[in-house]
Amino acid sequence: MSETRQKFLCDAVAIAEPNTKLFITVYKVGDGIEFSSGRGETKHGSPRRHWTNDNIKQEIALIYGAKTVELVHPAPVPAKRS
Numbered sequence: 814m815s816e817t818r819q820k821f822l823c824d825a826v827a828i829a830e831p832n833t834k835l836f837i838t839v840y841k842v843g844d845g846i847e848f849s850s851g852r853g854e855t856k857h858g859s860p861r862r863h864w865t866n867d868n869i870k871q872e873i874a875l876i877y878g879a880k881t882v883e884l885v886h887p888a889p890v891p892a893k894r895s
Contacts, residue, residue, distance in 0.1 A: 818842070819840040819841070819842050819847070820840060820841045820842075821838070821839075821840055822839045822840060822841050822846070822864065822869070823839050823869070823884050823885065823886060824836065824837065824838055824839070824884075824885050824886045825837040825838075825839055825848075825869070825870075825873055825882055825883065825884050825885065826882070826883045826885060827873050827874070827877050827879035827881070827882045827883075828879055828880055828881045828882075829877050829878050829879045829880070830878075835850045835852070835877060835879070836850065836851070837849065837850045837873060837877070838850075839869060839873075839884075841864065843860075844860040844861065844862060845857060845858060845859070845860045845861075846858035846859075846861075846864060846869070846872065848872070848873060848876060848877075850877070856876045856877070858872035858876065859872065866884055869884060870882040870884065
């Protein structure tokens with residue numbers, strides 16, 4: 814049985830409710846992504862082959878009900894332009 818490895822992608826700050834700021838660490842695990850806010854269980858995002866800033870922000874907003882999301886230290890790869 815192979816071991817799944819976590820790879821740190823970035824940290825994020827999300828504002829879910831007034832006066833509620835979440836500090837989230839984002840990890841890539843296989844084709845998926847995990848979010849750890851230090852509050853409760855680790856959350857999982859949808860599997861994707863490539864993760865961009867916009868994908869990560871959308872997943873955090875959806876999972877945590879955040880109105881705003883800012884990626885910090887270090888930001889992952891920017892979205893490709895067509």
